[in-house]
Amino acid sequence: MMKKLQITAQQIMQAALNIAAEKGAGKVTLDAVAKASGLSKGGLLYHFPSKEALISAMVQHLLDDAEKNRCSLAESESSVLVSLLKARRVFTQAVAGNTAMAILAAAAEHPTLLQPIQQHNKKVLAEVLSDPATELETMLLMLASEGLIFQELLSISPFSEAQKTTLEQYMINRAQELTT
Amino acid sequence: MMKKLQITAQQIMQAALNIAAEKGAGKVTLDAVAKASGLSKGGLLYHFPSKEALISAMVQHLLDDAEKNRCSLAESESSVLVSLLKARRVFTQAVAGNTAMAILAAAAEHPTLLQPIQQHNKKVLAEVLSDPATELETMLLMLASEGLIFQELLSISPFSEAQKTTLEQYMINRAQELTT
C-alpha cells in the first residue's frame, strides 16, 4: 500500500536547520520547528520525544554527513589528511555560513550534546596520525582546518573569499608534501 | 565614598560567566545572574538595561581583555604573530574550558552580537600580515590558533594536554622562524 505523506525525521531536522539559519539559533523552539515542518507540536513530539532528542539527532546527522563525505573522498586520496582538508571545504560550503550554528548554540544549552563531536574529533585525529613522523605538522593542519570551520560557522571569519581559497589550496599542498 | 558602579558591572559579568561555566550557556538568565551577583533583578537591569546589553558588554570585555593581553606581550616580542600565539595560550587558560562558551551560545541568539569579534579578527589579521612575504604561513598559524581556542571553548578538543603543549611550542617556534 502507498504510504501517506509522512513527515520524516529528516524533514523535521531540515526545518529546524532552516529556522536556525534564518532567525538565529535561539529561535529554534518546538513550536517554531513544528510549524516549519508542517506539524503540530504534538506530532513533532511524537517523532522526537524531547527537544534534546531532536538536537542530539541533528548533531549526529551532521557528523554522519561529514563522515560519509570524508570517507568517499578518502578513497580517491592517498593521504587521510588531504581527504580531511578537502572534506572540510565541501562541508563548510554545504552548511553555508550559519546553518549549523544552530546546533552549536542549541547544544550549548545541553553541553553534553557536544560530546559526540569530541568523540568524532578523537577518531579522526587517531586516523590522521597514522604516520607519527609528521605528527606536529599534521596536527597543525588539522587545527587550522578546525579554525576555518568555526569561523565560517559563526560568520566571524576575517578572511576574504580569495584568501580562504588560497589558504585551502596551500594547506592541501602542505598535506600532500607530508606524504611524499 | 568609593563608587561601586564599575566594580559592580564587572562583578555582574563575572557572575554571568560563572553561571555559564557551571550550568551551561542556556542558564544565563537575568534572574540567575542577579542572584549570583548578589543583587535583585531591578538592580541588575539598572546596570544593564537589557539582557542584550549585558551580553554585548561581556563580549566587549572579553575582547578587550584579549587585546590588552596581546599588547602587553607584543612589547616583549619581536613578532606580532608570536605574541598572538602566546596570548592565546594565556587566554584559553584564563577562560578555562567553557567559561566563555556562554558568550558564544548567548550571542548566537542575537547573531549581531558576534560582530565585534569579527571586527577584532580583521584588525588582528591586518596587523599580523604586516609582512606579506610569509602571508600564507602566517594565516595558517593564526587559523590553527583559532582552532585551538574554539575546541577549548566548546570542550571538544581531541588533544591531550601534552599534545596541546607540544603543539603550542611548535607553533611558536614556527612563528619565530618566519621573522628570522
Place this chain on the structure above:
DNA sequence: AAAACTGTACCGACCAGATGGTACAGTTAT
C-alpha cells in the same frame, strides 16, 4: 465477512514554570 482490536501518525487544548521586562517605592551617598 463482520466485528473487535492494535499500532502508527498526528492534532489541539492545556499546563506549570521560566523569562525578559516594567513600575514604583524605598534607601543611600553627596
Place this chain on the structure above:
DNA sequence: ATAACTGTACCATCTGGTCGGTACAGTTTT
C-alpha cells in the same frame, strides 16, 4: 534635597512538555 541606586511585586509572553482524543491501516477473532 536630589541624583544614584536597590529591592519587591508584578506581568505578558513564551517554553518544553503532557494528555486525551482522532483517523486510519492492518490484524485477529468470531
